[in-house]
Amino acid sequence: MEKPDSASAQEQPRFRYYDLVMAAFVTILLLSNLIGASKPSYVTLPVVGQWSFGAGVLFFPVSYIIGDILTEVYGYARARRVIWTGFAALLFMAFMAWVVVKLPPAEGWPGQESYEFVFGNSWRIVLASMVAFWAGEFANSFVLAKMKVWTQGRHLWMRTIGSTVVGQGLDSLIFYPLAFWGLAGWPVELLWQVVLSQWLIKTAWEALLTPVTYLAVGKLKKAEGVDIFDTDTDFSPFASSSERA
Template structure:
């Protein structure tokens, strides 16, 4: 037997296993999630494309898809149950970020401090944007992790590229379809035709990002599996988002 081959763990049998790098991957996931939501979520950008003309897209699309790639890595290496714990951690972090932003913006500024309006513009997201961001993240990430874990069992661990891209099509599709209409429908500066253009752009760019970074995903997953020494299959996992993770 090849001692370098990861040990296969089935579903719940992976729960008590002690992983070396799980916490670091979780930290990277939450950091990317928070930064992409703080910096780029509500900015609409545009490019003048040949043959197409001006095309609008959300600025956060440049970095937010990395969270889905890390989500793929979490599910593929550590299994759905541990990915579920990370998703809920990210969910809680988004809630706290929204609460902290609301408190900081609401605090009365000191006399003569000239940046209150700038603070409000950057951090004073409406309840709609906060609700849309958290809802889209929750639905998209759980769908992404569920599809990836199920496809791993169905394919007996083969065709990683098909599993990562396939899960992203579903997860990112839900994320884009939920976030932009829920956050910006009916607001000034967001005409319906441009809103749907942004939704389509988000979905296409996120999926393309996943495809382009597939070689990097392969390398990271391979190194982590060898370092952790396991191969997790969710054959008897409770896939409810609300199930207790061990």
């Protein structure tokens, strides 16, 4: 298996599955933001009672797991391209939702109010979602890539969980206060309970799915014939990359 010193040091391979992994990442990202981001739900726990959490937490962490796989297999530079692709997709989704909601409904159509409730997110929610995604994903990818170099490629579980603690922590800490602070139905106690719940549940998801991550990483590295270490990579989110997939 090829082990280049850095993403920039290797020849330009044509990866077989990179585009598919990118598509899976963007799909999960869009659906989790579209369907579950603004709905608080709850579970009843022994002693604690009702414990609130954001409904999107059930599926959104999968995007972080895919992000871990992207960075581990293809390197930070290619993960950066995917993160920006997801960011652009979120931006277009927000624009499309705004346009469609603003269009006048046909006479007699009864669904406008419900449509506005589901898709008419305020500028705060859109901004919070995009800022949280951008900061969290780049932090996640950066930490994982750096830890891979520090550990010399060992202890994948430590890298995936450690990067998730940082990335998902930033995501939750940014999104919910920025989107819902001061709004009716979101008292401060509920807000911070949801932030903590999101962080813990996302990290727990990452830990539980570690065997799946190991399996996916192993198969992709073998299929693509690479194991990239970002020793000389420019980690700026805004750096250009000459690498192609």
